[in-house]
Structures are given as structure tokens and as C-alpha cells.
Amino acid sequence: MAEIILRDIEKYFGAVYVIRKLNLTIKHREFVVLLGPSGCGKTTTLRAVAGLEDVDSGDILIDGKPVQQLEAGDRDIAFVFQLFALYPHLTAYENIAFPLRATSESKASVEAKVRAVAKSLQIEHLLGKRPSALAGGDMQRVAIGRALVRRPKAMLMDEPMGALDAKLREEMRTELKRLHLENESTTVYVTHDQVEAMSLADRIAIMNEGVLQQVGTPDDVYHRPANLFVAQFVGSPVMNIAAANVKADGSRSLLALGKGAAPFEFPKSLIRHLSDAKANDLTVGIRPEGVLVSQTETAGYVPVxxxxxEPLGAYDIVDLKVGAQLVRARTASGYVSKVGARVWARLDPAQTHFFDTRTTDSLRIRLVDGAH
Amino acid sequence: MAHIRLDNVTKKFGLHAAVDGLTLDIADGEFFVLLGPTGAGKTTTLRLIAGLEKPDDGKIEIADQDVHQWSASERDVALVFQYYSLYPRYTVRQNLAFPLKSNARNCSQAEIDERIARAAKTLRIGHLLERKTDRLSGGEMQRVSIGRAIVREPRAFLMDEPLSNLDAKLRESLRAELKELQMKLKSTFLFVTHDQIEAMSMGDKVGILNEGKIVQVGTPYEIYNKPKNIFVASFVGSPSINLMPAELANGHVTALSGKLKIVAPRSKTNGAVTIGIRSEDITVGPKEQVAAHIHDVENHGVEKIVTLRVDDQFFKATAPSSLELKIDGTVKFSFNPDKLHFFDAASGASRA
Structure with missing residues (x-):
């Protein structure tokens, strides 16, 4: 069992306010990813939970009990770092068994535990090797094994795949997720990689400059971003963002990106939604897959x-020139034949996000209830 | 203007051939990407062209001239490194002016100013010119490093993983910027990376390097859709192409312990093969052919990547983000027969 509650956490490094009134509950058995750019406070938050960092105010509760007064070692939490931090002179077996040395367990019981963990990580054949003889991915598996062997209440991971190459990260992601399902330990995982966050998390907590921006499932943060920061941090290629003007035009509304560009057609209801939301200046956001492209002139599409x-194999990313504005679209591979080609584009109303330019908050306007 | 040619070039460090009989042809004005894993010989190739290393064997030509006797500076190519090597206590303007102040170049102050202005405009760093470089962000520093290469107006640009120290968002935007820059300058770019997305998205041509040898050269489209062997097939594309043993007989492919049987699209010789299929060429849904266990589901926003298992064989498929998929549940799938790749089971060479 482990439920972790962070209540009004504040932390200063000198005059720098690194965590600003952070409130977050991590449920029992949940996999929560703290996501944000470097310097956003995510690692400091994780270290505070681990007991490696004191907070200036607020409470950290594990299973309802305040833990600020407890040493890191007494919190029954395991920590996995980006750099493998293994003992170089010990074998993989000895490294994994290390946390059990202080317990009064029998040799047989230690061995059973080490072997069970090694089996779930598929490193049984490596147990006799020293870290220097292991590849990066295997070193990180040993480090994770060492964290798991104590069966801690919670696992805290700080960019554990940051030092691995792309292919290996892909494999380790799946392994880690399966491991979490089997072990059911509450996990808090820190990363700046949105793909990792989206792939692994039950819920993602997105931070920027010490402030929690949004907490939600991967679907929430991708399809319903709370503000411009979240909208642009999650998703690759990044969401298109542009200042926009909307005006009524008979049975529809017209949305123009900047001056002079041909406007895109939207449902008339957009006008009402915008006036209900009391929007001042408007910024629209649309992901590349929401920009629909046609090779032929099509009703409701604008010439661009x-x-x-950018051919990416499975699909292409095409930068379209809409007046003075560039809008990135995702198309089938080879759909737009060459640079300079004239094509037609439309912004899918169901996939268009509307933000208040000044506050950067989402106006929570959803034009058509799509699949999400 | 520079057409770069390497003819059977070998470079050894001790007994190890870092570059091994390499032949390469980079057209004038081409964006050529050399892609390969760590230790493939990418950086050594770049340094050989730049004149920072001497080959043990073979010939290097720049603009149809053998450059063997030429020093690095005589070759007139600009190198941009992974680590921005800027002078920290100087302003951006001073950093950009530096390569132009050498006696060999003999630039007038007016010309220096003009070249800096032009480079600053191209790279959108005009507002940073009077700033000290230690007060720049990573992306700005890398733009200034590239600016320092641009002001020299070299015959070719050689870039050694210039984006790899930047975070993901910045890499993405600089990728497009670099490609645009090359199209604007119309110069020869040789760009070295281990990141297949960079290679695919920027390169006019991609050369895949492994163990000092070129494995395949082609357009991104050719590399992705017609890989010469399993090495190339698995090096490009994310998630990695699925590979599995299969049996070809009487115009049919049989795989996954006989559970999957499809008509081979072209006539193939019979026997054991390795088949490859990319995740986007596997369709998942209630109406498909064969049942599989769902081992993992990754939400990528725009789509889901689902790891399927049939007996002991794991493979990944791309599914629409709206499709409901539960880990440890069951789902049906089909392979698109037109998108199957066939490789020799022993050598890994393509049999297409």
C-alpha cells in the first residue's frame, strides 16, 4: 500500500522559488509521471518525496502519515537514478542483494528474492557479471532490480532511461510498464520526454517553472490541454499555434490566421461559444493531424x-504556407509531391483548440464531440 | 560550390579500420545525411573530408580536385560540432566576426558587417548580436555556431550531430530550420547523426553506415520502403520494424506457428525466410484475421502503439487513438500483404 499526498509544497533554492504551492495525490498502485522541461521543479519534487531534499513548507504524506521528519532510509521508498549508480566491484547479483544486507534474512531467502527479481527483468544470465561487463540497458535493469528487491511501498524514478539510446528506450518502456503491472507498486517517474510520459503514465502531472500546469490521463493532456504550455509540450511535432480572428459569415464563421490569409471555415456556433467564454484575444491551436490536406480543390478547403x-517513413510532416503563417500538417507518406506544390487545407473544427491569448488558458470550447 | 567524392577510403586506428573502403558521392547542393550507430565511422568520415585526419588509403575529392595534400583550412569546408565551441566572454557579433578576421581571409570591416547581418537574418539571431554567448540558451548557441560557419561562405558544411545536445522540442524546430537554411543557401551539407528521424526528415539522400562501410544510399523514401537488408530495415522507423521467421511455400507465407497465412504478393522462392512488417502496416480491430494477446498499449496521442503477442512472438502495431484496447485483453490483427518485406533467413539480405 502506498498513497502519496503532496500538500501545498513550497521550496526555495536561495531566492529561487522552485516549487510553488504544489498539490498532488498519487493513488495506491498508480503510475504518475512528472513531466516538464529542465528546471521546472520535477526532480526537486521527486527528491522531496524520497527524503533527499527538505521542503520549506507544506506536507508530504505517505499512507496518511507525514514523512518530513523521516530519513530517506525510513520512508520505505526505492529510488532509481538516470545514471546507474551500481557498485562497480560487486557482481549484478551482489548489487541487487545489497539493500537486503541489513535485514536479518537467511541466505536462501535473499537468493530467492534476487532470482525472482532477476527473472522478471530477464537478467538471470547476467547475475555473475560486474557492471563494467554490462551494456547500458542491462545496467539499468540491475539498478531497477536493486530497487525492486526490497518490495518498497513506492518506486521513484528520475529519468531512468535518459542515458539509453532510442531503440533501447523503446524496449525498456514496455518492460517497465509490464513490471509495474506485475509489482503494483506506486510509481512516480520524472522525465522531460513527452513520449515516455504518454506511453507509461496512468496520469501525467505537467510542471513548468515550479507550477503544476495540469494533471490528467494521457488522453486528457493530449486532447484537452488546460493551457498553451501543456498544448505545446505534449505531442510531436508540436501543436500549431497562431493568433486568430473570427467573424460571422452567413451560416458559418470564418477564422483567419494573421492578416491577409484566406480564412478557414468553421461552424457558426463558434461565434456563440467565443462570446460565452468572454474571450479577449484569441489564439488557436491545432495538431498536425488536425490539419486536413487535399491534393485537389475541395469545398471548405483553402489553397496553400x-x-x-519532412518524410518520416510512416507519414510525412508538411509545412504549409497560409498567408504569412506556417502550419504543419501530417499527411500520408508522399501525399504532397514536392516543395512549392499547391494543395488545399482545412482545419478540422473538432480538433481545434481555443485559448485566451493573455491568460494562455484553454477556453474549453469543443466544437464537435469527436472520438475523444 | 562543392561536389564531394570519396573513393575507396580507408582509415585505421591501430588495427581497427574505422572507415573501411568507403565510396561516397555527394552532389553539389545536396543535403546528405550519414546515419549509423555509435562507432560506425561517421565522425571519422567527416574528419577525413575536413582534413582533420589523413586517410591510409583511397582518394578524397572536393569539387573534382584531389585534396590529399590540402590542409584543413585550404579545403574551405565548415565544421559544426555537437558541442558549440563559442568564445564565452565574447558577444555573438564578435564570435561571428572571428573566422573572418584571419589574415588569410582579408575581409574589409564593411564586408564583415554585411556577412554578419546576412547570417543573423537567416538564422534569426539579429536581436542577440550584442549579447555575450554565455547568456544564450542551448538552441541560440547552436544557431550562433551555425552562423559562424555561414559567415565564412564555405564550399560545404559538415555537421557532426549538431542537434543532439538540445532537448526534443528544440531539436524538432531546428531540424526544419536547418533544412530550410540548406534550401536557401543551396550549399552542400553533410550531416552526421545516429538519429533516424533527423536523417529521414532532413536528408535529400541518406547513407547508412555500419562498421566503417556504407550499407545503402538512397532517398529517405527508398531507405524506409526498400531497405537492402535487415540492418537498414531495423535502423530506420520507430517503432522498429517487426521481424519474424516465416515459411514460403506455393505462393503463401506462413508465420506465427502457422496461425498467420497470407498470399505472397510476388512469386518467391520457397523455404525459410525472415519477414519484416512495420507497425503501421498491421491493422488492428474486431474484423481482422488472427487473434493476439495485448501485451502493452502505449498512448502516443495521435495514435496508439500496441505490442501484440502470439505464442512467443511479440510485435508492434499502430492503432487509431480512438480504438479501445486493454492490456492483457485480446484483439484481432491482419498484415498488409503488399507491405511485407522478405529477407534471407541466413544473411539478412533483402529478397525483394
Missing amino acids: TAHLI
């Missing part, structure tokens, strides 16, 4: 020019 094409 292909400015740049």
Missing part, C-alpha cells in the same frame, strides 16, 4: 503552398 516536407 507546401513550404517544407
Whole structure:
């Protein structure tokens, strides 16, 4: 059992206010990812939970009990770092068994535990090796094994895949997720990699400059971002953002990105939604997959020019020139034949997000109830 | 203007051939990406062209001239490194002016100012010119490093993983910027990376390097859709292409312990093969062919990547984000027969 509650946490480094009144509850058995750019306070938050960092105010509760007065070692929490932090002179077996040395367990019981953990990590054949003889991924597996062997209440991980190459990270992601399902330990995981966060998390807590921006499932933060920061931090390629003007036009409304560009058609209801939301200046956001592209002139589509094409194999990312504005679209591989080509584009109303330019908050306008 | 040619170039460090009989042809004005894993010989190749290393064997030509006797500076190519090597206590302007102040170049102050202004405009760093470089962000520093290469107006740009120290968001935007820059300057770019997304998205041509040898050269489209062997097939694309043993007989492919049987699209010789299929070429849904266990589901926002298991074989499929998929549940899938790759089971060479 482990439920972790952070209540009004504040932390200063000298004059720098690194965590600002943070409130977050991590439920029993939940996998929560703290996501944000470097310097956003995510690692400091994690270290505070671990007991490696004191907070200046607020409470940290594990299973309802305040833990600020407890040493790191007494919190029954395991920590996995980006750098493997293994003992170089010990074998993989001895490294994994290390946390059990202080317990009065029998040799047989220690061995059973080490072997069970090694089996779930598929490193049984490596147990006799020293860290220097292991590849990066295997070192991190040993480090995770060492954290798991005590069966801690909670696992805290600080960018554990940061030092691994792309292919290995992909594999380790799946392994880690399966491991979490089997062990059911409450996990808090820190990363700046949104793909990792989206792939692993039950819920993602997105931080920027010490402030929690949004907490939600991967679907929430991707499809219903609370503000411009979240909208642009999650998703790759990044969401298109532009200042926009909307005006009524008969049975529809017209949305123009900047001056002089041909406007995109939207449902008339947008006008009402915007006036209900009391929006001042409007910023629209749309992900590349929400920009629909046609090779032929199509009703409701606007003529645009292909400015740049990035072929990514499974699909292409095409930068379209809409007046003075660039809008990135995701198309089928090879759909837009060459740079300079004229094509037609439309912004899918169901996938368009509307933000207040001044506050950067989402206006929570959803035009068509799509799949999400 | 520079057409770069390497003819059978070998470079050894001790007994180890870092570059091994390498032949490469980079057209004038081309954006060529050299892609490969760590230790493939990418950086050594770049340093050989730049004149920072001498080959043990073979010939290097820049603009149809053998450059063997030429020093690095005579070759007139600009190098941009992974670590921005800027002078920390100087302003951006001073850093940009520095390569132009050498006696060999003999630039007038007016010309220096003009070149800096032009580079600053291209890279959108005009507002940073009077700032000290230690007060720049990573992305700004890398733009200034590139600016320092641009002001020299070199015959070619050689770039050694210039984006790898930047965070993901910045890499993404600089990728597009670099590609745009190259299109604007129309110069020859040789760009070295281990990141297949960078290679695919920027390169006019991609050369895949492994153990000092070129494995395949082609457009991103060719590399992705017609890989020469399993090494190339698995090096490009994310998630990695799925590979599994299969049996070809009487115009049919049989895989997954006989559970999957599809008509082979082209006539193939019979026998054991390795088949490859990319995740986007596997369709998942209630109406598909074969049942599989759902081992993992990754939400990527725009789509889901689902790891499926049939007996002991794992493979990944791309599913629409709206499809409901539960870990440890069951789902049906089909392979798109037109998108199957066939590789020799022993050598890994493509049999297409």
C-alpha cells in the first residue's frame, strides 16, 4: 500500500522559488509521471518525496502519515537514478542483494528474492557479471532490480532511461510498464520526454517553472490541454499555434490566421461559444493531424503552398504556407509531391483548440464531440 | 560550390579500420545525411573530408580536385560540432566576426558587417548580436555556431550531430530550420547523426553506415520502403520494424506457428525466410484475421502503439487513438500483404 499526498509544497533554492504551492495525490498502485522541461521543479519534487531534499513548507504524506521528519532510509521508498549508480566491484547479483544486507534474512531467502527479481527483468544470465561487463540497458535493469528487491511501498524514478539510446528506450518502456503491472507498486517517474510520459503514465502531472500546469490521463493532456504550455509540450511535432480572428459569415464563421490569409471555415456556433467564454484575444491551436490536406480543390478547403516536407517513413510532416503563417500538417507518406506544390487545407473544427491569448488558458470550447 | 567524392577510403586506428573502403558521392547542393550507430565511422568520415585526419588509403575529392595534400583550412569546408565551441566572454557579433578576421581571409570591416547581418537574418539571431554567448540558451548557441560557419561562405558544411545536445522540442524546430537554411543557401551539407528521424526528415539522400562501410544510399523514401537488408530495415522507423521467421511455400507465407497465412504478393522462392512488417502496416480491430494477446498499449496521442503477442512472438502495431484496447485483453490483427518485406533467413539480405 502506498498513497502519496503532496500538500501545498513550497521550496526555495536561495531566492529561487522552485516549487510553488504544489498539490498532488498519487493513488495506491498508480503510475504518475512528472513531466516538464529542465528546471521546472520535477526532480526537486521527486527528491522531496524520497527524503533527499527538505521542503520549506507544506506536507508530504505517505499512507496518511507525514514523512518530513523521516530519513530517506525510513520512508520505505526505492529510488532509481538516470545514471546507474551500481557498485562497480560487486557482481549484478551482489548489487541487487545489497539493500537486503541489513535485514536479518537467511541466505536462501535473499537468493530467492534476487532470482525472482532477476527473472522478471530477464537478467538471470547476467547475475555473475560486474557492471563494467554490462551494456547500458542491462545496467539499468540491475539498478531497477536493486530497487525492486526490497518490495518498497513506492518506486521513484528520475529519468531512468535518459542515458539509453532510442531503440533501447523503446524496449525498456514496455518492460517497465509490464513490471509495474506485475509489482503494483506506486510509481512516480520524472522525465522531460513527452513520449515516455504518454506511453507509461496512468496520469501525467505537467510542471513548468515550479507550477503544476495540469494533471490528467494521457488522453486528457493530449486532447484537452488546460493551457498553451501543456498544448505545446505534449505531442510531436508540436501543436500549431497562431493568433486568430473570427467573424460571422452567413451560416458559418470564418477564422483567419494573421492578416491577409484566406480564412478557414468553421461552424457558426463558434461565434456563440467565443462570446460565452468572454474571450479577449484569441489564439488557436491545432495538431498536425488536425490539419486536413487535399491534393485537389475541395469545398471548405483553402489553397496553400507546401513550404517544407519532412518524410518520416510512416507519414510525412508538411509545412504549409497560409498567408504569412506556417502550419504543419501530417499527411500520408508522399501525399504532397514536392516543395512549392499547391494543395488545399482545412482545419478540422473538432480538433481545434481555443485559448485566451493573455491568460494562455484553454477556453474549453469543443466544437464537435469527436472520438475523444 | 562543392561536389564531394570519396573513393575507396580507408582509415585505421591501430588495427581497427574505422572507415573501411568507403565510396561516397555527394552532389553539389545536396543535403546528405550519414546515419549509423555509435562507432560506425561517421565522425571519422567527416574528419577525413575536413582534413582533420589523413586517410591510409583511397582518394578524397572536393569539387573534382584531389585534396590529399590540402590542409584543413585550404579545403574551405565548415565544421559544426555537437558541442558549440563559442568564445564565452565574447558577444555573438564578435564570435561571428572571428573566422573572418584571419589574415588569410582579408575581409574589409564593411564586408564583415554585411556577412554578419546576412547570417543573423537567416538564422534569426539579429536581436542577440550584442549579447555575450554565455547568456544564450542551448538552441541560440547552436544557431550562433551555425552562423559562424555561414559567415565564412564555405564550399560545404559538415555537421557532426549538431542537434543532439538540445532537448526534443528544440531539436524538432531546428531540424526544419536547418533544412530550410540548406534550401536557401543551396550549399552542400553533410550531416552526421545516429538519429533516424533527423536523417529521414532532413536528408535529400541518406547513407547508412555500419562498421566503417556504407550499407545503402538512397532517398529517405527508398531507405524506409526498400531497405537492402535487415540492418537498414531495423535502423530506420520507430517503432522498429517487426521481424519474424516465416515459411514460403506455393505462393503463401506462413508465420506465427502457422496461425498467420497470407498470399505472397510476388512469386518467391520457397523455404525459410525472415519477414519484416512495420507497425503501421498491421491493422488492428474486431474484423481482422488472427487473434493476439495485448501485451502493452502505449498512448502516443495521435495514435496508439500496441505490442501484440502470439505464442512467443511479440510485435508492434499502430492503432487509431480512438480504438479501445486493454492490456492483457485480446484483439484481432491482419498484415498488409503488399507491405511485407522478405529477407534471407541466413544473411539478412533483402529478397525483394
